[in-house]
Amino acid sequence: MSNIIEIKNITKEFKVLNRREGLKGSIKDLFSRDYKIVRAVDNISMTIQQGEIVGYLGPNGAGKSTTIKMMTGILEPTSGEILVGGNVPYENRTKNAQEIGVVFGQRSQLWWALPLVESFKILKDIYGVSDKDYEDMLALYQSLVDIEPLLHKPVRQMSLGQRTLSDILAAFLHNPKIVFLDEPTIGLDVSMKAKIRTLIHALNQEKHTTVILTTHDMGDVDALCRRIVIIDKGKMLYDNDIEHLKNFFGSYRTLKIRIDGSLKQLAEEIDRKLSDFKVSADDEWISILVDEEKATVMEVLSRLQQSYKIRDMQLEEISTEEVIKKIYEEGVQ
Amino acid sequence: MKRKGFGFYLRIYGKILAQDLKSKMSYRADFIISTIGMIFTNIAGFLSFWILFRNFPSIQGWGYYEMLFLYGFSLVSLTPVQCLFDNNWSLRIHVYSGDFIKYCFRPINLFFYYQSEVFDIKGLGQLAFGIGTIAYSWSQLGLGVTPLMLLKLLVFLITASLIMIALQNAAAATCFWIQNSFYVLDLVTRFKDYAKYPIAIFSPVFRFIFTFVMPIAFIAYYPSIVILRPEEVPLLSWLSPLFGVLFFWGSYKFWMYGALKYSGTGS
Numbered sequence: 001m002s003n004i005i006e007i008k009n010i011t012k013e014f015k016v017l018n019r020r021e022g023l024k025g026s027i028k029d030l031f032s033r034d035y036k037i038v039r040a041v042d043n044i045s046m047t048i049q050q051g052e053i054v055g056y057l058g059p060n061g062a063g064k065s066t067t068i069k070m071m072t073g074i075l076e077p078t079s080g081e082i083l084v085g086g087n088v089p090y091e092n093r094t095k096n097a098q099e100i101g102v103v104f105g106q107r108s109q110l111w112w113a114l115p116l117v118e119s120f121k122i123l124k125d126i127y128g129v130s131d132k133d134y135e136d137m138l139a140l141y142q143s144l145v146d147i148e149p150l151l152h153k154p155v156r157q158m159s160l161g162q163r164t165l166s167d168i169l170a171a172f173l174h175n176p177k178i179v180f181l182d183e184p185t186i187g188l189d190v191s192m193k194a195k196i197r198t199l200i201h202a203l204n205q206e207k208h209t210t211v212i213l214t215t216h217d218m219g220d221v222d223a224l225c226r227r228i229v230i231i232d233k234g235k236m237l238y239d240n241d242i243e244h245l246k247n248f249f250g251s252y253r254t255l256k257i258r259i260d261g262s263l264k265q266l267a268e269e270i271d272r273k274l275s276d277f278k279v280s281a282d283d284e285w286i287s288i289l290v291d292e293e294k295a296t297v298m299e300v301l302s303r304l305q306q307s308y309k310i311r312d313m314q315l316e317e318i319s320t321e322e323v324i325k326k327i328y329e330e331g332v333q
Numbered sequence: 334m335k336r337k338g339f340g341f342y343l344r345i346y347g348k349i350l351a352q353d354l355k356s357k358m359s360y361r362a363d364f365i366i367s368t369i370g371m372i373f374t375n376i377a378g379f380l381s382f383w384i385l386f387r388n389f390p391s392i393q394g395w396g397y398y399e400m401l402f403l404y405g406f407s408l409v410s411l412t413p414v415q416c417l418f419d420n421n422w423s424l425r426i427h428v429y430s431g432d433f434i435k436y437c438f439r440p441i442n443l444f445f446y447y448q449s450e451v452f453d454i455k456g457l458g459q460l461a462f463g464i465g466t467i468a469y470s471w472s473q474l475g476l477g478v479t480p481l482m483l484l485k486l487l488v489f490l491i492t493a494s495l496i497m498i499a500l501q502n503a504a505a506a507t508c509f510w511i512q513n514s515f516y517v518l519d520l521v522t523r524f525k526d527y528a529k530y531p532i533a534i535f536s537p538v539f540r541f542i543f544t545f546v547m548p549i550a551f552i553a554y555y556p557s558i559v560i561l562r563p564e565e566v567p568l569l570s571w572l573s574p575l576f577g578v579l580f581f582w583g584s585y586k587f588w589m590y591g592a593l594k595y596s597g598t599g600s
Contacts (some may be wrong), residue, residue, distance in 0.1 A: 039511060071435075072437075072438060074434065074437050077471040094440045095443070097438055097439055097440035097441070100438070102436075102438045104434075104435065107432055107433045107434075107435050108435075109438070111349070111352070111353075111450070113353065113356040113357070114352050114353070114356060117357075118352045121348070122345065122348055122349055122352070125344065125345055125348065126439060126440065126441055127440065154356065
């Protein structure tokens with residue numbers, strides 16, 4: 001397998017005006033400008049291979065968009081090297097654009113008034129797709145999702161889910177080497193989310209397209225990505241397999257128990273007893289986040305049974321969502 | 334990848350335009366109302382012109398039919414900017430909301446791709462009205478129809494259109510730097526209303542402004558002189574085609590410079 005994206009020590013800095021407060025401050029700003037340098041992306045390196053699906057994660061404002069903009073050639077890095085499919089994106093913007101597809105969950109790139117099939121035909125001409133490749137692609141689409149009812153509908157009249165689906169299909173139409181998906185499932189219902197995940201997965205398998213996925217929905221990550229890259233405040237926090245991430249965080253499991261009585265009070269009581277672990281309560285369960293390096297779940301359970309009559313219990317593995325949340329909040333130690 | 338030339342862009346534009354028109358026609362009420370609106374706009378415009386010239390048979394030596402020619406000339410030369418570059422009006426909104434970024438990922442010319450999205454059909458009525466006005470005043474002035482005259486008319490109409498397009502491009506592109514470029518765009522649009530008058534009627538200060546600062550005199554006045562008064566053509570008139578091309582090219586570069594510098598708001 002070959003590297004489709006190679007990024008070496010890229011940094012992107014922006015000059016931002018230090019705004020003063022209030023009206024007086026705004027007037028002062030007019031005359032004396034005080035700039036500070038903000039480092040949106042700080043010394044990031046990674047290589048991505050053809051055919052991978054990479055989850056690119058980070059809290060809001062972490063520098064995800066900036067990195068994507070550099071990969072798509074919209075921004076020039078302040079320093080560092082970046083190669084996408086052998087091109088330097090910002091130097092060969094047009095050539096790079098031919099090799100990539102981009103989807104923004106909230107911004108449709110299709111012609112608003114035109115039926116989908118007409119948009120496809122215009123894109124076919126813009127990207128110079130041959131008749132045969134075009135027909136094959138449409139046949140593939142038809143086999144994956146039922147596009148027939150969508151084809152003759154103007155994009156303007158589509159539901160958000162149909163529009164996102166159409167945008168994804170449009171992005172893959174010219175069989176690009178890489179597709180960037182920016183929050184593709186944002187605002188969609190559960191069944192549409194599942195449909196879109198299946199579609200992305202199938203297209204990746206079928207066409208061996210590299211997919212860079214930014215999302216805040218860990219369902220997307222669980223369904224699609226084997227590898228995740230996490231950045232925060234412009235710095236790379238993590239770049240590895242998703243399983244590795246969970247181990248990396250120690251073996252956490254959540255023990256849920258049900259006891260008669262006021263769960264809130266009991267939870268506080270237990271919290272004092274088990275000072276090592278985080279205890280919380282909702283309407284039904286008391287949850288204890290057990291770090292199995294300190295004590296096993298069974299040990300915790302037997303300790304609790306000495307003082308309480310446990311009526312019911314559940315055991316949960318830690319979810320990707322919780323791991324990611326922990327990383328965003330505490331970083332990687 | 335083969336190089337994308339003029340033919341390629343023309344074909345793409347034709348396809349987008351055909352589809353766009355088709356979808357617009359499907360909204361019959363909308364289509365009819367905007368057509369009626371267009372007719373009334375033109376009638377109202379002409380009426381104010383007509384009232385003015387019923388009262389003043391000539392202004393600074395410019396007779397009624399000469400003024401009518403100027404009026405028709407400005408209508409025709411303002412058509413391309415209205416029909417083909419109307420999306421410039423939405424540019425500031427696209428830029429402000431961050432939507433503009435969606436235009437940046439296609440392997441074709443960004444300026445072309447952006448402008449091709451909108452074709453304003455309302456401009457076509459203005460075109461028909463303008464051509465009618467030119468033809469009528471042409472015959473009344475007894476200018477005669479020779480290939481040379483028609484060639485002159487065509488060249489100078491294109492020149493005038495290029496200048497108006499350039500003005501609007503430049504005004505619209507200011508939104509890449511300033512928050513509300515509407516006023517700049519609006520200012521240019523208001524000034525273009527003066528294009529239909531011979532600049533001889535203005536004071537020297539405005540004559541200078543309309544020639545060198547906001548060159549609206551090139552939209553109708555300087556080109557029309559070539560046809561109306563061949564004996565007193567100033568050098569500026571002969572230079573105007575060159576000027577038009579240069580100015581258009583400059584505004585295109587300015588627009589593209591702004592667009593490429595643009596990085597979108599955070600997602």
